[in-house]
Amino acid sequence: MIQEQFATQLINEFYQIFQLEKVNCWVYPYEILSTGNESGIIEVVNNAISIDDLKKKIKNKSLREFFLNYFGPADSKGYI
Amino acid sequence: MNNFIQSLAGYSLLCYFLQIKDRHNANILIDSKGHIVHIDFGFLLSNAPGKGIKFEKAPFKLTDEFVECMGGVNSSIFRKFRQLLWSGFIALVKHSQRIIILVEMMYAGFGDTLGCFTNKENTISDLKNRFFPYKNMETKHYFKHVDSLIEESIDNWRTRWYDKFQYVAQGILY
Numbered sequence A: 001m002i003q004e005q006f007a008t009q010l011i012n013e014f015y016q017i018f019q020l021e022k023v024n025c026w027v028y029p030y031e032i033l034s035t036g037n038e039s040g041i042i043e044v045v046n047n048a049i050s051i052d053d054l055k056k057k058i059k060n061k062s063l064r065e066f067f068l069n070y071f072g073p074a075d076s077k078g079y080i
Numbered sequence B: 001m002n003n004f005i006q007s008l009a010g011y012s013l014l015c016y017f018l019q020i021k022d023r024h025n026a027n028i029l030i031d032s033k034g035h036i037v038h039i040d041f042g043f044l045l046s047n048a049p050g051k052g053i054k055f056e057k058a059p060f061k062l063t064d065e066f067v068e069c070m071g072g073v074n075s076s077i078f079r080k081f082r083q084l085l086w087s088g089f090i091a092l093v094k095h096s097q098r099i100i101i102l103v104e105m106m107y108a109g110f111g112d113t114l115g116c117f118t119n120k121e122n123t124i125s126d127l128k129n130r131f132f133p134y135k136n137m138e139t140k141h142y143f144k145h146v147d148s149l150i151e152e153s154i155d156n157w158r159t160r161w162y163d164k165f166q167y168v169a170q171g172i173l174y
Helices: A002-020 A051-058 A063-071 B002-018 B064-069 B076-094 B096-113 B121-131 B139-153 B157-170
Strands: A032-034 A040-042 A048-050 B028-031 B036-038
Touching: A002 A032, A002 A040, A002 B002, A002 B076, A002 B096, A048 A051, A051 A063, A051 B028, A063 B064, B002 B036, B002 B076, B002 B121, B076 B096, B076 B139, B096 B121
Parallel strands: none
Antiparallel strands: A032 A040, A048 B028, B028 B036
16 A cells, blocks of 8 residues: 555656646546555546446447547547 | 547656556546546556566557557657657656655665565666666657657557456456
């Protein structure tokens, strides 16, 4: 758990460096509070699904097909 | 797509520098705006799943499916993604001391009681080598370096093989 918290501190550092240098790379600086070796509090990432679960839901479609369906055609505003 | 490539670039760099492993599709989220978000950092820096056998050798997890989402390696979106990796890499090298010092402090405090420091001092020197792979590297040299990391990553068979292994072992779709 300490290691997970350590990782989020590093992610935060990356996040700040990207901001500082005005680079458009994006990471989600989420928070973990370690309370012991095997325990801790982890922030929930809202409105998100693992790619694995997503693929179980969309069955045989590829990720690209899902994107096109969800965000609109490749030249549309939603997709870009 | 902009959100997708910005987050893919961000996490590619993060996973590369910190050597975050166990990157199968159950540990990568996708949000409603198209960002990807990595979770589960049980393996980083010098430890990886599998006792001593290292599966995930690719610098970035750049599967053919991600590449397909961007419209292939010759698309304008992929070009943008490449530019993001260049500028992100250079920014991180410029401020690499901030990352290195955090890792060094953690090592000083915990030593190899933390899994990520299994390789002891080599953990730190390997990290530094990823920021400064050759002596006297200038900014212009980094473009070529990042390009070669991208080439190496594009559908690296070890990444694909790891996804297949996870599918067989745990039913995680690839």
